Amino acid sequence: MANLSLQHIDKIYDNNVQAVFDFNLDVKDGEFIVLVGPSGCGKSTTLRMVAGLEDISNGKLLLDGKDITNAPAKDRDMAMVFQSYALYGHMTIYENMAFSLTLRKENPNVIHKKVLAAAEILGLTSQLNKKPAQLSGGQRQRVAMGRSIVRNPKLFLFDEPLSNLDAKLRGATRREILLLHKRLQATMMYVTHDQTEALTLADRIVCMSMGHVQQVGTPLELYDSPANLFVASFIGLPPMNFFDVRVNGGQLIGDQFSTTLSEAEAHLLARYNGKTITLGVRPENITAGGDITMKVSTNENLGMNTLVHGHLGNATDPANKITAKLRGWCNYKDGDIVPISFNKKHFFDKETTNAIKED
Amino acid sequence: MSDDRTIQRDRMRFTRNTLSANLVLLAILFDVFYFINIYKSDINHDVGNFYYQFRIGASIILNLVFMLAAFLSSEGIKNYKVQYAYLLIGLGALQIARIFILPLQALRTEVTIAGNTGTVMEMAQFVRVTIYLIISSICCFASAVIGIKRSRELNEHLASLGLTANA
Numbered sequence: 001m002a003n004l005s006l007q008h009i010d011k012i013y014d015n016n017v018q019a020v021f022d023f024n025l026d027v028k029d030g031e032f033i034v035l036v037g038p039s040g041c042g043k044s045t046t047l048r049m050v051a052g053l054e055d056i057s058n059g060k061l062l063l064d065g066k067d068i069t070n071a072p073a074k075d076r077d078m079a080m081v082f083q084s085y086a087l088y089g090h091m092t093i094y095e096n097m098a099f100s101l102t103l104r105k106e107n108p109n110v111i112h113k114k115v116l117a118a119a120e121i122l123g124l125t126s127q128l129n130k131k132p133a134q135l136s137g138g139q140r141q142r143v144a145m146g147r148s149i150v151r152n153p154k155l156f157l158f159d160e161p162l163s164n165l166d167a168k169l170r171g172a173t174r175r176e177i178l179l180l181h182k183r184l185q186a187t188m189m190y191v192t193h194d195q196t197e198a199l200t201l202a203d204r205i206v207c208m209s210m211g212h213v214q215q216v217g218t219p220l221e222l223y224d225s226p227a228n229l230f231v232a233s234f235i236g237l238p239p240m241n242f243f244d245v246r247v248n249g250g251q252l253i254g255d256q257f258s259t260t261l262s263e264a265e266a267h268l269l270a271r272y273n274g275k276t277i278t279l280g281v282r283p284e285n286i287t288a289g290g291d292i293t294m295k296v297s298t299n300e301n302l303g304m305n306t307l308v309h310g311h312l313g314n315a316t317d318p319a320n321k322i323t324a325k326l327r328g329w330c331n332y333k334d335g336d337i338v339p340i341s342f343n344k345k346h347f348f349d350k351e352t353t354n355a356i357k358e359d
Numbered sequence: 360m361s362d363d364r365t366i367q368r369d370r371m372r373f374t375r376n377t378l379s380a381n382l383v384l385l386a387i388l389f390d391v392f393y394f395i396n397i398y399k400s401d402i403n404h405d406v407g408n409f410y411y412q413f414r415i416g417a418s419i420i421l422n423l424v425f426m427l428a429a430f431l432s433s434e435g436i437k438n439y440k441v442q443y444a445y446l447l448i449g450l451g452a453l454q455i456a457r458i459f460i461l462p463l464q465a466l467r468t469e470v471t472i473a474g475n476t477g478t479v480m481e482m483a484q485f486v487r488v489t490i491y492l493i494i495s496s497i498c499c500f501a502s503a504v505i506g507i508k509r510s511r512e513l514n515e516h517l518a519s520l521g522l523t524a525n526a
Contacts, residue, residue: 109367128373
């Protein structure tokens with residue numbers, strides 16, 4: 001059992017720089033929470049505060065109802081996996097994995113059983129007599145995870161564990177972490193700046209920017225119903241296209257296009273009639289054919305899809321830049337005019353940048 | 360065989376024989392104690408002068424060889440290599456033999472210094488260096504016995520798992 005509760009957590013450094021503002025989150029037992037955001041958004045600081053490696057300036061941290069706000073890191077029963085693995089180079093993999101238990105003076109036979117069990121889970125059994133330098137980056141990261149598993153902690157904390165790995169290994173190790181979570185059913189908190197990791201691993205994602213939580217929700221919620229412009233632009237690859245448009249009855253009038261709203265969309269935007277809002281369209285929600293045109297500048301064939309970059313209409317300014325992810329292998333040339341349509345639209349308030357939702 | 364005993368044996372696949380290795384390091388330490396005590400002289404006992412011939416060189420070389428061989432053995436025995444255990448038995452015997460080479464001769468030889476006749480080495484010094492050599496020797500023997508025992512256990516265990524010593 002490990003229910004973690006972060007209540008009104010702030011982090012203010014000695015030089016009065018505030019890194020985290022009023023962070024609130026309840027992590028349920030067995031949940032996989034991913035903190036995602038750009039560099040410097042406060043996600044690692046939050047994780048380090050949970051681990052006890054940073055002091056909490058304000059607020060409360062509860063683990064299974066017990067206040068651990070000021071508890072030292074060693075008493076929190078949490079295990080952290082770092083980006084840099086933090087393995088002891090002079091020890092074998094077995095010794096590295098057994099080290100924390102040896103320090104606790106646990107029975108060597110019990111340690112042995114735990115290390116072998118963890119090595120079996122992680123596929124490291126044949127590597128136990130090797131030194132970390134003899135292993136690949138992915139294997140080393142698995143050892144770091146194994147070192148956490150043997151401790152059987154209440155909470156696993158991962159601080160960008162895949163950032164040191166190449167793209168192929170990152171994908172494989174990501175799947176291993178997912179399998180590990182399914183197998184252990186442990187509560188995990190994971191920090192990453194990679195939205196693909198966040199979307200594929202998380203039960204719930206906490207999207208952060210500038211120390212503030214922007215949205216907490218399932219991967220689908222963040223992808224399908226972003227709370228604001230930041231979340232909409234951060235989640236999704238390629239990122240969402242944004243255009244300033246004016247609501248005019250049942251129509252949206254843009255600089256280079258106009259499109260008719262569905263009944264539900266028109267109802268949603270009724271209170272914005274005559275006002276300018278921000279329209280968001282994901283590249284994958286654009287299809288070839290329709291009454292909107294784009295002028296192609298570059299074409300990236302990905303096999304099943306083609307990323308077509310260009311501008312709406314005849315424009316050349318950045319405000320009308322657009323990327324469409326079209327199905328199939330397309331051979332558009334620079335300057336080609338392609339008719340397109342927007343299948344799914346997201347609307348954001350121009351002033352607050354929040355998503356426009358039903359009242 | 361009990362479950363605990365089996366696990367204990369299985370642990371040896373991944374852990375080193377640090378007990379044997381540390382005993383050898385202890386043997387080296389007592390050898391050092393012996394060596395820094397063997398030439399101690401005072402006004403009535405002139406051990407340094409007694410040795411001041413070719414034997415002092417041989418003694419230093421022998422000591423260096425012992426320390427080198429012992430250190431090598433400690434690394435070998437740490438990895439359950441049984442041949443180093445036999446080398447350690449030889450080194451243990453050498454430490455015993457060393458009692459009869461220099462200390463005993465120095466104890467039995469009489470010299471006259473400033474009109475006073477006495478043994479080259481006084482009894483207390485002899486007892487001290489002999490104890491150092493005996494402890495050093497015991498450490499070597501104990502390390503070897505433990506090393507042989509554990510090495511056999513490990514090999515039997517590996518054989519039962521269908522593995523070889525290098526696996």
